[in-house]
Amino acid sequence: MSDSLAEHVHYLGLANRSDLYRSAISDCIAPDDTVADLGCGVGVLGIFCLEVGASHVWGIDSSDAIYLAQETVRKAGLDKHYTCIASSTFRAELAEPVDALICDHIGYFGIDYGIIDMVRDAAKRMLKPGGAIMPDKLVLQIAGVSSDACHEKAAAWSDDIVPKVFHWIDEQARNTKYPHEFAPGELCSAPVELGQITLNADTPEYFSFEAEIEITSSGRFDGLAGWFKSHLGNDVWMTNSPLDPNGIKRSQAFFPIARPFDVQRGDRISVTIRARPEGNFLAWDITPRGGPTQKQSNWATTILAEADRATLDGPLRLNDNAQASQYILSLVDGQRTAAQIEETVMRDRPDLMPSQQGTRNLVRDILKRCAVS
Numbered sequence: 515m516s517d518s519l520a521e522h523v524h525y526l527g528l529a530n531r532s533d534l535y536r537s538a539i540s541d542c543i544a545p546d547d548t549v550a551d552l553g554c555g556v557g558v559l560g561i562f563c564l565e566v567g568a569s570h571v572w573g574i575d576s577s578d579a580i581y582l583a584q585e586t587v588r589k590a591g592l593d594k595h596y597t598c599i600a601s602s603t604f605r606a607e608l609a610e611p612v613d614a615l616i617c618d619h620i621g622y623f624g625i626d627y628g629i630i631d632m633v634r635d636a637a638k639r640m641l642k643p644g645g646a647i648m649p650d651k652l653v654l655q656i657a658g659v660s661s662d663a664c665h666e667k668a669a670a671w672s673d674d675i676v677p678k679v680f681h682w683i684d685e686q687a688r689n690t691k692y693p694h695e696f697a698p699g700e701l702c703s704a705p706v707e708l709g710q711i712t713l714n715a716d717t718p719e720y721f722s723f724e725a726e727i728e729i730t731s732s733g734r735f736d737g738l739a740g741w742f743k744s745h746l747g748n749d750v751w752m753t754n755s756p757l758d759p760n761g762i763k764r765s766q767a768f769f770p771i772a773r774p775f776d777v778q779r780g781d782r783i784s785v786t787i788r789a790r791p792e793g794n795f796l797a798w799d800i801t802p803r804g805g806p807t808q809k810q811s812n813w814a815t816t817i818l819a820e821a822d823r824a825t826l827d828g829p830l831r832l833n834d835n836a837q838a839s840q841y842i843l844s845l846v847d848g849q850r851t852a853a854q855i856e857e858t859v860m861r862d863r864p865d866l867m868p869s870q871q872g873t874r875n876l877v878r879d880i881l882k883r884c885a886v887s
């Protein structure tokens with residue numbers, strides 16, 4: 515619980531954030547609207563919705579923060595209007611579709627904390643047609659980075675103080691995204707817009723964005739900074755831009771490169787960023803004029819670590835989890851409904867998970883992610 519306390523008081527204390535959400539909520543939530551607060555934490559956004567007259571909020575959170583939300587609404591006398599659901603949003607079922615979805619699941623770079631999948635799923639299953647989504651749009655921005663602090667972060671595993679046997683982890687470290695609070699002086703280009711994403715039931719599962727940045731100060735190029743602008747409603751935008759004095763004080767993302775290189779003012783650098791939110795895949799390619807391209811990806815070193823490779827030498831078979839998924843998916847035959855599949859699994863293989871409820875949740879989770887009607 516202590517981690518939750520520290521995490522959530524941090525969100526509550528972020529200057530401007532509550533004001534921006536309150537302002538968007540008073541524009542977008544009509545009296546008597548119902549709302550689902552996705553990843554509600556201690557319930558703050560849903561409580562703001564009740565303050566402007568929402569008739570009911572379903573607050574959903576998979577962490578123990580949900581118990582803080584529950585006690586908070588009870589003590590505040592709001593519990594008739596606020597239902598807490600201790601669950602992943604992907605498994606939660608609401609009694610009825612709602613008028614609005616709300617969340618702050620925007621991470622450091624907009625797409626790095628799971629908002630796309632979370633909102634897509636909730637918009638399909640929980641939202642009335644035409645219902646409001648807050649936020650409903652993300653604008654991704656990037657800039658070049660020339661920063662000793664970032665340089666050291668990316669090179670930490672090969673620092674002299676680290677025993678040499680660990681220096682091989684440097685490759686992993688350079689394929690990792692870091693939170694960093696950028697000072698404007700650490701950016702060596704003007705910011706450019708990388709792309710925009712509309713959040714709804716149809717948000718694509720794969721993105722590829724291209725942009726070009728122009729160097730404004732000569733020096734060493736260490737990688738990219740990325741941040742978001744999120745559209746909360748009407749003309750209300752929330753950003754963690756290090757260049758916006760009204761931005762919320764949330765770290766931005768630093769994307770390092772394997773081999774920092776020297777740049778001159780006026781140089782142009784091409785950037786491609788690809789993302790598959792499910793599985794949390796992010797790749798960033800950086801090409802100075804004349805090349806070569808440096809390709810980094812948070813999957814480059816995690817798909818098959820050396821340790822996994824060693825255990826994959828002999829003939830392969832599916833592990834227990836994959837066998838369970840394979841069995842459940844074998845029942846998706848174009849004939850059975852979800853209820854019939856769940857019934858079949860509970861009759862024939864209730865032991866797939868340690869508890870029967872666990873087995874039901876597994877079936878629902880796999881069907882939600884892998885099946886369509």
Ligand SMILES: C[S@@+](CC[C@H](N)C(=O)[O-])C[C@H]1O[C@@H](n2cnc3c(N)ncnc32)[C@H](O)[C@@H]1O
Nearest residue numbers: 525553554555574575576577579601602603618
């Ligand atoms: C960034 S915090 C925001 C909390 C709160 N909405 C606020 O604005 O202060 C995100 C919360 O989402 C929860 N969370 C993350 N993924 C979730 C999921 N798939 N289902 C339910 N809760 C989730 C986390 O436990 C965390 O409490």
